[in-house]
Amino acid sequence: xxxxxxxxxxxxxxxxxxxxxxxxxxxxxxxxxxxxxxxxxxxxxxxxxxxxxxxxxxxxxxxxxxxxxxxxxxxxxxxxxxxxxxxxxxxxxxxxxxxxxxxxxxxxxxxxxxxxxxxxxxxx
Amino acid sequence: xxxxxxxxxxxxxxxxxxxxxxxxxxxxxxxxxxxxxxxxxxxxxxxxxxxxxxxxxxxxxxxxxxxxxxxxxxxxxxxxxxxxxxxxxxxxxxxxxxxxxxxxxxxxxxxxxxxxxxxxxxxxxxxxxxxxxxxxxxxxxxxxxxxxxxxxxxxxxxxxxxxxxxxxxxxxxxxxxxxxxxxxxxxxxxxxxxxxxxxxxxxxxxxxxxxxxxxxxxxxxxxxxxxxxxxxxxxxxxxxxxxxxxxxxxxxxxxxxxxxxxxxxxxxxxxxxxxxxxxxxxxxxxxxxxxxxxxxxxxxxxxxxxxxxxxxxxxxxxxxxxxxxxxxxxxxxxxxxxxxxxxxxxxxxxxxxxxxxxxxxxxxxxxxxxxxxxxxxxxxxxxxxxxxxxxxxxxxxxxxxxxxxxxxxxxxxxxxxxxxxxxxxxxxxxxxxxxxxxxxxxxxxx
Numbered sequence: 001x002x003x004x005x006x007x008x009x010x011x012x013x014x015x016x017x018x019x020x021x022x023x024x025x026x027x028x029x030x031x032x033x034x035x036x037x038x039x040x041x042x043x044x045x046x047x048x049x050x051x052x053x054x055x056x057x058x059x060x061x062x063x064x065x066x067x068x069x070x071x072x073x074x075x076x077x078x079x080x081x082x083x084x085x086x087x088x089x090x091x092x093x094x095x096x097x098x099x100x101x102x103x104x105x106x107x108x109x110x111x112x113x114x115x116x117x118x119x120x121x122x123x124x
Numbered sequence: 125x126x127x128x129x130x131x132x133x134x135x136x137x138x139x140x141x142x143x144x145x146x147x148x149x150x151x152x153x154x155x156x157x158x159x160x161x162x163x164x165x166x167x168x169x170x171x172x173x174x175x176x177x178x179x180x181x182x183x184x185x186x187x188x189x190x191x192x193x194x195x196x197x198x199x200x201x202x203x204x205x206x207x208x209x210x211x212x213x214x215x216x217x218x219x220x221x222x223x224x225x226x227x228x229x230x231x232x233x234x235x236x237x238x239x240x241x242x243x244x245x246x247x248x249x250x251x252x253x254x255x256x257x258x259x260x261x262x263x264x265x266x267x268x269x270x271x272x273x274x275x276x277x278x279x280x281x282x283x284x285x286x287x288x289x290x291x292x293x294x295x296x297x298x299x300x301x302x303x304x305x306x307x308x309x310x311x312x313x314x315x316x317x318x319x320x321x322x323x324x325x326x327x328x329x330x331x332x333x334x335x336x337x338x339x340x341x342x343x344x345x346x347x348x349x350x351x352x353x354x355x356x357x358x359x360x361x362x363x364x365x366x367x368x369x370x371x372x373x374x375x376x377x378x379x380x381x382x383x384x385x386x387x388x389x390x391x392x393x394x395x396x397x398x399x400x401x402x403x404x405x406x407x408x409x410x411x412x413x414x415x416x417x418x419x420x421x422x423x424x425x426x427x428x429x430x431x432x433x434x435x436x437x438x439x440x441x442x443x444x445x446x447x448x449x450x451x452x453x454x455x456x457x458x459x460x461x462x463x464x465x466x467x468x469x470x471x472x473x474x475x476x477x478x479x480x481x482x483x484x485x486x487x488x489x490x491x492x493x494x495x496x497x498x499x500x501x502x503x504x505x506x507x508x509x510x511x512x513x514x515x516x517x518x519x520x521x522x523x524x525x526x527x528x529x530x531x532x533x534x535x536x537x538x539x540x541x542x543x544x545x546x547x548x549x550x551x552x553x554x555x556x557x558x559x560x561x562x563x564x565x566x567x568x569x570x
Contacts, residue, residue, distance in 0.1 A: 037410060037435070042276060055444065062435040062444070 004092075005108055006117035007068040011053075012092065013100070015108065019074065023096040024056065024065060024087065027121045032058040035087040040076040040098060047071060047100065049107050054097050056087065069107040071100035187523060189392055193558035195486070197506045197549025198336065198531040199260070199287050199362040200395060201387045204553055209389050209462045218458055223451070224417075227430045233454070234429035237417040240461045247367045247472075248359075248381040249374025250403035255415040256452040257400030260384030261290045264330065264360055265297040266413040266447055267382045267402065271328035271356045272303060273411045273446065274379075279304040280328050281321045284311030285335025287362055288536045294330065310533075310540040312499060312508060314339030322349045328380075332360040333370070336536070337547065338503035343376035356380060364388055364401065365551075366504040368476030380404045387551075389463030390456050399456035410436060413447030475552060479505040482559075483550040489563045490548070495570055499545075506549040508533070512570060515546040521569035527562050 004014045010028035013020040029035065039055040047053050047067040054065040076098045080086060087095040102108070112120060135147075144150060151159060170178075189202050196202070213219065217232060224230030224237070237255040244253035257263035268280045280298065282291050282305060291307055298305045308316055314335055322329060329350050333341035347357040359373030361383035373381045385399040386392075404412055410433065418432035438445035467475060483505040487498045495512035511518055515532035522529040533545040550559075 039410075057435045060435075060440075062441050064444075 004114060005068070005111035006114070006120075007066070007111055008120070009066050009068075011065060011068045013068045013108070013111065014092075014096075015102070018102050018105070020069065020071065020100045020102050021096050022053065022065075022068065022098050022100055023091055025117070025121075026091050029088050029091045029095070032056065032061070032063065032088075034059055035084045038077075038080040038084050038087065038097065040078075040080070041073050043073050043076060045073045047073060056097075057084075065097060067100065068111055069100070070103040072103070073098050074101050075099040187526070187528060189528065192526050192528055193554065193561045194528045195530050195548050195550060195554070195558075195562060196528050197363070198536060198547050199289065199384060200392055200398075201363055201365070201505075201549060201551055202392055202553055203365065203387050203551050205389055205391060205459070205463060206466055208466060209459050212462055213455055213458050218455065221454060225431060227428060231429060234417050234431070236458050236461050237415070237452070237454075238419060238429050239465070240457045241417060243461060243464050244385075244401045244403055247364065247372065248383075248401070248403040249372030250378075250381050251374075251406035252409050252412070252416075253401065253403035254412055254452070255417050256385070256454075256457045257382070257402050257414055257449060258451075258453060259386075259396060259398035259400045260360070260362055260382065261287070261293040261400075262449075263382040263384075263400030263402050264290045264358070265293040266449060267358045267360075267380045268294050268303075268328060268330065269297060269301070269447065270380060270404070270408070270411050270413060271358060272301075274356060274408050275327045275354060277325060277327035277355070278302075279306065279326050280330060281318065281326055282307040283318055283329070283331040283335065283341075284308035284316050285314055285337060285339060285341065286330055286332045286360060287336045290332070290360060290362075310537055310542060311335070312337050312542065312545065313501075314341055318346060319349050322346075322353050322355060324353050326350070326353060326355040328356040328358050330358045330360060332362065333373070334361065334363060334366055334504045334506065336362070337533075337545075338500050338507040340370060340502040340504065343373055343378055347377035347379075350379075351377070358382060363505060365472070365476050365479055368472040368474075369480055369504060374403070379408065385456070385460050388467075389459030389461070397453055397456055399453040399460055409433065411446055412436065413449050415450075415452050476504075478552045479550065482552065482554050483507065485556075486548065486550045486554065486559050486562070489559050490566055493563055493567045493570065496566065505551060506547060509546045509548050511544050511546055514543045516543070518546065518566075518569055522562075522565050525565040525568065527565045529562060529566065 002014050002016045004012050006012050010025045012025050013022050035058050037057040049070045051067050052064045053067040056063050077096050194202050221233045224233040241253040272278050295305050343359055350357045356379035358380045359378035364385045365387045381403045383401050385401045415431055416433050417429055420430055422428045436446040438448055438450050487507055490496055491498045497510045498507055499510055500507040516534050519529050519532050530546045530548040533542040
């Protein structure tokens with residue numbers, strides 16, 4: 001069972017070995033409204049923890065998606081180009097943004113667990 | 125809202141930040157003798173009639189474009205604009221229109237922007253056009269930046285047939301962004317080898333047709349080679365009327381088409397304001413600069429217009445915007461759209477034919493002047509003439525005889541060693557008498 005951790009900016013990272021799948025939480029997609037476009041990084045790009053990883057656009061706003069941990073982009077979800085609405089429909093599943101080779105696993109410790117994140121969202 | 129002017133401390137902070145000692149240092153590249161040391165010696169007051177007389181006398185020292193046979197082009201063209209255009213654009217709703225971000229009160233503005241975009245897309249043979257840029261040159265600079273965003277490369281190759289002012293704008297913008305520009309040598313005959321410049325490091329190739337020397341360029345092989353290397357072709361024009369006669373760049377597989385629309389609906393306007401046309405393949409729409417107007421339906425299902433895809437723009441994307449252009453040439457666009465609507469497709473074709481025919485007649489006539497040759501194998505309404513002496517002096521002498529004969533190449537490219545070349549433009553406003561006067565004056569001054 002892959003573990004999922006969350007950042008305060010509402011990104012999730014699902015950890016499988018040294019790979020992390022990154023997307024935005026269900027709460028984030030509901031706050032954004034209808035997603036109309038996702039701009040993804042190029043495969044091979046080195047991302048720094050907290051650096052801009054992608055951009056998600058809804059009808060009236062554009063938000064940066066930050067890398068919850070450092071690493072190299074190994075895959076991006078090309079399906080989102082034609083169907084950005086997938087981010088709204090299935091944020092934790094088919095609506096993933098990118099896969100990252102995690103550079104430093106200890107950076108994961110600063111992120112929230114599922115339960116911690118749910119409490120965090122309730123506090124907002 | 126209070127208006128808070130800068131304090132002395134604000135000024136000092138700003139000067140310190142950019143590393144200059146005082147305000148005067150900001151004007152250091154103005155030649156010393158040209159900088160006023162004291163206010164102009166103007167009288168405190170004069171009557172309106174007297175002021176009109178004085179200024180009228182001063183203006184009378186100029187030779188007005190409409191007063192003499194006029195063959196000056198090189199990016200700004202004298203065409204006939206129907207009186208209807210000027211009358212309609214002066215309606216206060218249009219003249220004072222503000223940014224149409226509130227569609228519920230800006231349907232008129234939005235609709236003409238939409239019509240304009242439709243016209244530009246049709247003219248250029250492209251899928252999507254924006255609501256205009258400031259002018260052709262800044263549009264070209266923006267097109268290069270857009271190509272860099274699309275390809276994620278940062279090197280532009282500029283044809284030697286690109287108008288030098290357009291190239292200069294690209295170079296200025298690129299310099300500030302640390303992007304690479306490869307500008308080819310001036311290409312008088314349109315025969316440069318631009319294909320060999322294209323490799324996997326190139327983001328875009330910028331080619332003008334008709335080029336600054338008037339030559340028509342075949343864009344298709346350039347598009348093919350560019351695409352084979354993952355680069356984009358940016359097709360440029362300075363004379364939009366040419367699109368009534370030549371194969372549009374879209375049909376030659378250009379990725380971005382950008383140019384000057386001044387010829388339609390707009391006077392020479394002392395060099396500006398003008399109207400930049402900007403069109404692209406729809407797959408690149410999100411990387412386009414400027415405003416885009418779209419058609420939609422309201423809650424009652426009625427057709428309406430809105431600015432769309434605004435998340436590209438700086439009021440939403442801030443520093444991540446595709447461009448810091450957040451405006452468009454609204455009134456010039458309206459003039460363009462009204463004139464184009466009056467012409468229609470058949471009218472534009474006819475206008476283009478008359479322009480070309482007039483240019484052919486003129487070329488034949490002046491090629492008959494002793495010592496003069498026309499260099500072009502192809503042209504639309506502008507061509508390059510080789511003279512037996514420096515063109516700048518010839519143009520001055522022609523002006524003395526009441527003919528404005530064209531633009532010396534040396535004025536656009538002072539260091540290119542092309543001082544004996546003259547760019548000559550002909551439009552529908554030139555009559556047989558104008559052409560005869562030009563040929564006669566030319567034979568007298570040579």
